[in-house]
Structures are given as C-alpha cells and as structure tokens.
Amino acid sequence: MVNTQKYVNNILERNVEKKTGETSQIRSVAKALMILDYLASCQEEVPLTKIAGKFGIAKSTVHGLLATLRDFGYIDQSPFTGNYKLGVRLFEIGSIVAASWDVRSVAAPYIERLVGQVGETVHLVVLDKGEVLYIDKRESNQSIRIVSAQGMRLPAHCTGVGKALLAYLPANELKRIIKTKGLPGYTKNTITDPQVLEKELELIRGRGYAFDIEEIMDGLSCVAAPIFDHSGRACAAISVSGPTARLKEDRFEEITSTVCQTAMEISQALGYKHNPSRS
Known part of the structure; x- marks a missing residue:
C-alpha cells in the first residue's frame, strides 16, 4: 500500500525546490492539488488552520483555494464544524x-x-x-x-x-x-x-x-x-x-x-x- 502521508510530503518538498521562475498560476494549481492529496491522506475532516500549518501557506490563501475547490465540488465543508474533506466530484471523476x-x-x-x-x-x-x-x-x-x-x-x-x-x-x-x-x-x-x-x-x-x-x-x-x-x-x-x-x-x-x-x-x-x- 502507498504511504499517502510520505507521498504528500514528497510533493511538498519538490514544490519547495522548484525554481522561482514558475508562474503564480501554476503554483496555485500545485497548492490546490497538494491540499487534495493531504485531505486524502487524513481520511477525516480537517480544519483550515491545520491545512495552512501543514504547508506553511497563509490562511487567507488556503481559504481561497478551499473555497474554489468547494465550489467545484472537489471538497466538502461541514456546515457544523467548518472543517474540510474530499468531495463527491472526485468520486464521480474516479x-x-x-x-x-x-x-x-x-x-x-x-x-x-x-x-x-x-x-x-x-x-x-x-x-x-x-x-x-x-x-x-x-x-x-x-x-x-x-x-x-x-x-x-x-x-x-x-x-x-x-x-x-x-x-x-x-x-x-x-x-x-x-x-x-x-x-x-x-x-x-x-x-x-x-x-x-x-x-x-x-x-x-x-x-x-x-x-x-x-x-x-x-x-x-x-x-x-x-x-x-x-x-x-x-x-x-x-x-x-x-x-x-x-x-x-x-x-x-x-x-x-x-x-x-x-x-x-x-x-x-x-x-x-x-x-x-x-x-
């Protein structure tokens, strides 16, 4: 079985090592994909602060990424806790x-x-x-x-x-x-x-x-x-x-x-x- 946490960490390390000439749009997509991988590895609802801390990204940036992924159905946000988990759209695509x-x-x-x-x-x-x-x-x-x-x-x-x-x-x-x-x-x-x-x-x-x-x-x-x-x-x-x-x-x-x-x-x-x- 693949160690999903190790996989996510490797992605994060590779992203940090990328050259600075990379465009902000590509970096944003990479961050969104890393968040999806991280939520998959957690297998439970995760608060925004934990996600931001995991990747060292500003809360405001993480909030924007999460809101976009939520609007497209790739993640769900609990109406009770405000925490996040993978959404049904990923199941549909899969x-x-x-x-x-x-x-x-x-x-x-x-x-x-x-x-x-x-x-x-x-x-x-x-x-x-x-x-x-x-x-x-x-x-x-x-x-x-x-x-x-x-x-x-x-x-x-x-x-x-x-x-x-x-x-x-x-x-x-x-x-x-x-x-x-x-x-x-x-x-x-x-x-x-x-x-x-x-x-x-x-x-x-x-x-x-x-x-x-x-x-x-x-x-x-x-x-x-x-x-x-x-x-x-x-x-x-x-x-x-x-x-x-x-x-x-x-x-x-x-x-x-x-x-x-x-x-x-x-x-x-x-x-x-x-x-x-x-x-």
Whole structure:
C-alpha cells in the first residue's frame, strides 16, 4: 500500500525546490492539488488552520483555494464544524475513469481477435466532454495504416464511433453537445445540419451500427457499433477503420456484421442483457 502521508510530503518538498521562475498560476494549481492529496491522506475532516500549518501557506490563501475547490465540488465543508474533506466530484471523476479502463480491459481480447478477423485497424473509444476519446487502438498489418493514437480526441458528429454513442444519448444531452461543440465541416461528406444529424442517429439506433464514409478525412472510412454496460447504457464504442478503397460493398457488409457481433460480445461480458425490442 502507498504511504499517502510520505507521498504528500514528497510533493511538498519538490514544490519547495522548484525554481522561482514558475508562474503564480501554476503554483496555485500545485497548492490546490497538494491540499487534495493531504485531505486524502487524513481520511477525516480537517480544519483550515491545520491545512495552512501543514504547508506553511497563509490562511487567507488556503481559504481561497478551499473555497474554489468547494465550489467545484472537489471538497466538502461541514456546515457544523467548518472543517474540510474530499468531495463527491472526485468520486464521480474516479468512477468515470474506472469505467473507461474497465471497458478497456474487458474489450482487449475481443478487439485483438477482431483485428485478426478483418485485417484493419480497430479502435475503442468513450464519449468524454462531447468528444470521442480513444482509449485503445490495435493496428492491422496492412501497409497503409490509420494515423491515430490512444488518448486522441476527435469530434463525435463526424466519426463512426462518435455517432454510435451520440445515437443513445438523451435528447437534451445531444442538443447541449451540438450547441457547445457545433457541427464543423471537415470534408464534403460531413454532416453539419443538426436535423440531418438527428435523422442519421435515429437510423443508427434502428440498425445498431454507424459508419462514416469520408466524413472526417478524405479517403478514410469506418464502421462502428456501441458497447452497452450492465445498466443498458452505451458506455463505449468500437470501430474498424481503413482506406475507403479497401472497405467496399461486400467486404463492408462482412466487416459490419463482425463489428456488431464483437460489440455485443463485449457488452455481454460487461453484464448487458440484450433486449431484442430495444429501440
């Protein structure tokens, strides 16, 4: 087990040793993060004076940091004692991260098999802040490959995986993403009209898969399918991507069938109970 107190002390020592050329904004972020680590190590409510004393920071500065962290939900302040402890927002973020990586570990053998079956690049993504976040990628052995990487973000409206996830969002959440992110065009095939996109998403829900034919990049096509968790939520999506010249007609249909089957197998491994009447 990690010694959290020692870990916090090491962070503090490294912060003290940092060069004076560091900006005040970065130092403020570092102090806020150290406070979070310290509260985690204490595992109980802590008064402001103890936090200030621990780091040798003025009470007024600590108060401002705590107030900001509290306002964003990262810490809670007791209405009775005024002391501080970690907040529910950290639990929410941790749950999102845990869910993403759990999907990744469960999906790994399935997408490795999928690469062998179709001979094209396979991606695993989750929807994060209205964008698709690539959490796994398995390369094909083809000479022409897809330029992508784990940790990459792309717009949701013009990617097969993105549309596969947008299709299962509540209507108000979909409208919020469209309003926030917009529908910028990348190629002549990109959907830039909200009404057209909504109709496309309705079709995706009906058939159970999405595709993008040169919607984000000329010459690139993909087919994608959603992955559902035990609660029936579309928590991730997988796709097979390749040059449009290789993903044609009969082969495209074969790949679509294999992607959908793989997505369903991963969903079932996550505890999803398939309901044929699902809309």
